[in-house]
Amino acid sequence: xxxxxxxxxxxxxxxxxxxxxxxxxxxxxxxxxxxxxxxxxxxxxxxxxxxxxxxxxxxxxxxxxxxxxxxxxxxxxxxxxxxxxxxxxxxxxxxxxxxxxxxxxxxxxxxxxxxxxxxxxxxxxxxxxxxxxxxxxxxxxxxxxxxxxxxxxxxxxxxxxxxxxxxxxxxxxxxxxxxxxxxxxxxxxxxxxxxxxxxxxxxxxxxxxxxxxxxxxxxxxxxxxxxxxxxxxxxxxxxxxxxxxxxxxxxxxxxxxxxxxxxxxxxxxxxx
Amino acid sequence: xxxxxxxxxxxxxxxxxxxxxxxxxxxxxxxxxxxxxxxxxxxxxxxxxxxxxxxxxxxxxxxxxxxxxxxxxxxxxxxxxxxxxxxxxxxxxxxxxxxxxxxxxxxxxxxxxxxxxxxxxxxxxxxxxxxxxxxxxxxxxxxxxxxxxxxxxxxxxxxxxxxxxxxxxxxxxxxxxxxxxxxxxxxxxxxxxxxxxxxxxxxxxxxxxxxxxxxxxxxxxxxxxxxxxxxxxxxxxxxxxxxxxxxxxxxxxxxxxxxxxxxxxxxxxxxxxxxxxxxxxxxxxxxxxxxxxxxxxxxxxxxxxxxxx
Numbered sequence: 001x002x003x004x005x006x007x008x009x010x011x012x013x014x015x016x017x018x019x020x021x022x023x024x025x026x027x028x029x030x031x032x033x034x035x036x037x038x039x040x041x042x043x044x045x046x047x048x049x050x051x052x053x054x055x056x057x058x059x060x061x062x063x064x065x066x067x068x069x070x071x072x073x074x075x076x077x078x079x080x081x082x083x084x085x086x087x088x089x090x091x092x093x094x095x096x097x098x099x100x101x102x103x104x105x106x107x108x109x110x111x112x113x114x115x116x117x118x119x120x121x122x123x124x125x126x127x128x129x130x131x132x133x134x135x136x137x138x139x140x141x142x143x144x145x146x147x148x149x150x151x152x153x154x155x156x157x158x159x160x161x162x163x164x165x166x167x168x169x170x171x172x173x174x175x176x177x178x179x180x181x182x183x184x185x186x187x188x189x190x191x192x193x194x195x196x197x198x199x200x201x202x203x204x205x206x207x208x209x210x211x212x213x214x215x216x217x218x219x220x221x222x223x224x225x226x227x228x229x230x231x232x233x234x235x236x237x238x239x240x241x242x243x244x245x246x247x248x249x250x251x252x253x254x255x256x257x258x259x260x261x262x263x264x265x266x267x268x269x270x271x272x
Numbered sequence: 273x274x275x276x277x278x279x280x281x282x283x284x285x286x287x288x289x290x291x292x293x294x295x296x297x298x299x300x301x302x303x304x305x306x307x308x309x310x311x312x313x314x315x316x317x318x319x320x321x322x323x324x325x326x327x328x329x330x331x332x333x334x335x336x337x338x339x340x341x342x343x344x345x346x347x348x349x350x351x352x353x354x355x356x357x358x359x360x361x362x363x364x365x366x367x368x369x370x371x372x373x374x375x376x377x378x379x380x381x382x383x384x385x386x387x388x389x390x391x392x393x394x395x396x397x398x399x400x401x402x403x404x405x406x407x408x409x410x411x412x413x414x415x416x417x418x419x420x421x422x423x424x425x426x427x428x429x430x431x432x433x434x435x436x437x438x439x440x441x442x443x444x445x446x447x448x449x450x451x452x453x454x455x456x457x458x459x460x461x462x463x464x465x466x467x468x469x470x471x472x473x474x475x476x477x478x479x480x481x482x483x484x485x486x487x488x489x490x491x492x493x494x495x496x497x498x499x500x501x502x503x504x505x506x507x508x509x510x511x512x513x514x515x516x517x518x519x520x521x522x523x524x525x526x527x528x529x530x531x532x533x534x535x536x537x538x539x540x541x542x543x544x545x546x547x548x549x550x551x552x553x554x555x556x557x558x559x560x561x562x563x564x565x566x567x568x569x570x571x572x573x574x575x576x577x578x579x580x581x
Contacts, residue, residue, distance in 0.1 A: 007374070079363060082417070
């Protein structure tokens with residue numbers, strides 16, 4: 001436990017000392033929030049859309065850049081190698097990354113919801129705690145995906161490509177930026193397979209219809225399974241040094257981590 | 273070695289795909305000994321040391337470190353040893369004291385950060401970010417991190433490579449302190465003077481094999497005992513008139529005829545005979561040097577390579 005607490009405390013301090021972390025975790029989503037709120041802030045329903053967009057932007061950024069790219073960077077710089085000579089296993093480092101990401105991100109969500117409430121008169125969700133738990137689960141799930149990408153990428157260049165391959169489609173096709181109503185035919189099918197779709201759908205249901213966690217069983221379950229599967233795969237494939245190359249076949253673990261969303265995509269596209 | 277060795281290595285092998293980095297080496301290190309692995313880049317020093325630290329699995333052979341198998345008891349072993357890597361890097365924004373406290377929390381026992389900061393002369397820099405430290409300060413911090421669990425066995429992988437001579441001397445002083453504290457130290461280096469100054473015993477390693485092992489003095493004596501005598505006279509000598517001095521292995525007269533180099537297995541006796549001959553010839557001696565073989569000479573003789581090749 002001593003190791004976990006020390007790593008989490010250190011990770012938080014390091015994160016808050018980096019301008020990039022402050023910018024991408026707080027300022028960048030806030031710029032989006034205020035820019036869109038300036039156009040859409042008069043309509044509470046549209047304001048909820050702006051909040052969902054800002055949250056999704058933050059969750060995906062925290063997962064792919066905050067967890068994924070940072071893990072690759074630490075491996076490339078030889079920082080993880082120094083940890084390797086100590087008696088710790090990868091578990092405290094991965095848990096530390098999850099908890100730090102969550103502790104840094106959650107205050108932003110709370111501030112965002114209250115700003116929407118008091119500055120733009122958006123009603124708070126009926127199940128505020130449920131919404132926060134759901135966003136927390138999503139954050140952990142997407143950070144786990146980021147760590148899986150970090151584990152299978154052999155270098156920063158490969159990592160950047162993989163992250164961009166996930167980040168932009170998830171941002172554009174999940175319904176957070178381009179509304180779900182715009183997707184028809186093949187695009188609708190693709191939309192059903194995109195992991196961020198379930199984050200947006202869960203939030204929409206909780207903010208618009210006042211539902212709680214129990215009414216959103218499928219998205220909640222998808223996030224929980226992804227968090228667990230992603231965490232386990234990231235641990236299994238964890239590498240301390242850039243010299244430890246991974247087999248090309250190991251990249252198939254990425255779709256394994258995405259299995260819950262693939263199952264949900266099939267179910268929504270072909271059976272519902 | 274009467275007591276149980278701290279490190280026991282037998283027929284150790286390491287292979288990376290088609291490259292055989294370590295080709296079946298044997299050695300033992302006793303409690304309190306400073307043991308050096310000396311060799312050029314790519315000789316297999318780092319592979320050997322990293323197997324013993326539990327960082328890489330061995331391909332063959334046997335190894336025991338503090339009674340632990342480095343392949344199967346990694347965590348227990350890592351908890352007891354201190355490691356200074358060839359290159360250490362830490363997060364740019366971590367402070368010196370924070371780094372010591374963080375790494376100290378990973379071990380079952382740890383030394384106070386304050387004590388280490390004072391000992392490694394980093395107290396003034398305790399609040400500095402890692403990115404602002406000089407090369408020497410970073411290396412002192414790397415050594416402090418290696419000592420954070422108060423280990424009885426330390427692995428120092430080329431601890432002074434790339435540092436300027438003054439900082440190198442500082443690090444040598446620290447290693448001598450560790451030696452005085454009776455800690456066992458395994459040191460890899462390609463600096464001869466480092467091995468000669470710090471090590472109780474040295475293994476010369478080349479192309480994955482140990483080519484010689486012993487105290488620096490033993491190794492120097494093992495070399496074909498070619499001490500070198502350099503003489504400069506006031507008048508030229510006649511090459512044809514040079515006698516075969518006792519125990520002289522080879523004689524070379526310089527182009528000017530005034531300088532003479534003689535290699536000898538018993539330099540005192542050879543030198544005495546040379547002096548006698550010069551006196552008989554009425555030659556005036558202007559300069560004289562006697563050079564014992566160094567580890568570098570031994571290395572070149574055994575491997576046919578320079579250490580920094």
